Amino acid sequence: MIKNSEPKDVEKLTYEEAFAELMSLVEALESDEHPLDETMRLFERGQTLSRRCTVLLDNAELKVQQLNGENLVDVEIE
Amino acid sequence: MNKGMLANMYPTSYLKGTLSLSVTDLTRYLRQLMESDEILQDVWVQGEISNLTRPASGHIYFTLKDSGASLRCVMWRSNITRLKTALQDGMAVEAHGNINVYEAGGQYQLNTDSIRSKGEGVLYQEFIRLKNLLEAEGFFEVERKRSIPEFVKRIGIVTSPTGAALRDMINTLRRRNPMLMVTLAGSAVQGEGAPDGLVSAIQSLNRLVHPDLILLARGGGSIEDLWAFNDERVVRAIVASEAPIITGVGHETDFTLSDFAADLRAPTPTAAAEMATQVSINDIKVQIGEIYFQLVVAIREIQNQKRSEMRECRNRLQNCSPARRIQSSWQGLDTMTRRMITAQRHRLSLETIRLHGVVENLSSLNPLDVLKRGYAVVTRSPDNRLITQTEQVEVGDQLTVRVKNGSFPVQVSGQDQERK
Known part of the structure; x- marks a missing residue:
């Protein structure tokens, strides 16, 4: 999965996407089926992914919407 | 029967009017009569409070009235602490207790242990009826309840859009996990339209938003205020909900039928929001840290493995090199030389x-050396023949004895018998 698809720009990943890729990447590294230069590449991407996750966690802001009939409207509740 | 009871206490002459009872006797008799009556010892009485007084003793005295009669009531201090609402004159209530007699005042009174507002009893009856009905349908079975998901992304909230409960829940969710998406489906939470509003809010959330979880909540209030959460329609909507529901209705001590039907009951709205976020953002951060650590360990292990493979290869290569062979030849030569010298x-x-051995042997053969150790050489005087055997001498023979530093003559004076 990691090998075959062109990796997406980390900055555009949602938290879930980044987290899922990070997990599969750790598993790939632990299975040790890859050439050395590729494991280095995987490791670097893993670093970027975990940074992305941390940034998303640090900047997260609770999103609140209200159901208005059939529509969702953003609301602010302090 | 009462007559029999009296007859047991006093001689029949009292009953026939020939003798009179004292006031104390009669009052005591009345007291015993009332206190032995099962109904009077465990009774609910409804009426309106009047003449409410609270002396410094801390006990409460009041009168329960209706259009036809009045009843003196007393409530002791120890029971007052259990009252949910403060009593006031004019309040319609239901009081529970036992009838006893205050002998000095000649009055019977209700010794009150609890008071509820009027209508509460009816509501409670209805509550029990509905609870039994829904219980029979299996709505409250533990097996029916769904588990609350550990990781939640979208949470639906059903409550009053203007209540404090909403603010409490939002603040708790924001603090615990700001990654959440929250959808509020507002509804009245008390009054006539409340049950329908709650039902349609639950249904709309499930149909339009598909949340992972719904919080159904309301702040504290009287039993009437919370009544919508005992409504049969609301209970059925909870059971039918696609998303699991956590209720947080009223305070710790309030239990509604919605609480019984919910997948999880929280004591308050805030507690409901906490239960909805079992995994907080801090937990997630810790998890990310752990995964990063795993990543570092994995890459380090790969590097170590490659390094040791490489080292092993290098060793083998070195073993095959000609330099090594020459070195080993040199070493062989050195060893041989060393062995040669040693040998x-x-x-x-x-x-x-x-x-050394030979020289020593030689010196031990020198006969003069033997004389040094005290031996002597004996010879016959005329012919110098060496005497080695007794047969060689006769008594009277002249012999010469030679010792270390010279010689002297001797004569044989006798012959030993022992011969070999």
Whole structure:
């Protein structure tokens, strides 16, 4: 999965996407089926992914919407 | 029967009017009569409070009235602490307790242990009826309840859009996990339209938003205020909900039928929001840290493995190199030389020892050396023949004895018998 698809720009990943890729990447590294230069590449991407996750966690802001009939409207509740 | 009871206490002459009872006797009799009556010892009485007084003793005295009669009531201090609402004159209530007699005042009174607002009893009856009905349908079975998901992304909230409960829940969710998406489906939470509003809010959330979880909540209030959460329609909507529901209705002590039907009951709205976020953002951060650590360990292990493979290969290569072979030839030569020298040295010292031995033997053969140790050489005087055997001498023979530093003559004076 990691090998075959062109990796997406980390900055555009949602938290879930980044987290899922990070997990599969750790598993790939632990299975040790890859050439050395590729494991280095995987490791670097893993670093970027975990940074992305941390940034998303640090900047997260609770999103609140209200159901208005059939529509969702953003609301602010302090 | 009462007559029999009285007859047991007093002689019949009192009953026939020939003798009179004292007031105390009669009052005590009335007291015993009332206190032995099962109904009067465990009774709910409804009426309106009047003449409410609270003396410094802390006890409460009041009168329960209706259009036809009045009843003196007393409530002791120890029971007052259990009252949910403060009593006031004019309040319609239901009081529970037992009837006793205050002998000094000649009054019977309700010794009150609890008071609820009027209508509460009816509501409670209805509550029990509905609870039994829904219980029979299996709505409250533990097996029916869904588990609350550990990781939640979208949470639906059903409550009043203006209530404090909403603010409490939002603040708790924001603090615990700001990654959440929250959808509010507002509804009245008390009054006539409340049950329908709650039902349609639950249904709309499930149909339009598909949340992972719904919080159904309301702040504290009287039992009437919370009544919508005992409504059969609301209970059925909870059971039918696609998303699991956590209720947080009223305070710790309030239990509604919605609470029984919910997948999880929280004591308050805030607690409901906490239960909805079992995994907080801090937990997630810790998890990310752990995964990063795993990543570092994995890459380090790969590097270590490659490094040791490489080292092993290098060793094998070095073993095959000609330099190594020459080195080993040199070493062989050195070893041989060393062995040769050692052997030679060994041989030399062996020869030296042997030589010493020979010299020593030689000196032990010198006969003069023997004389040094005290031996003597005996010869016959005329012919100098060496005497080695007794047969060689006769009594009277002249012999010469030679010792270390010279010789002297001797004569044989006798012959020993012992011969060999």
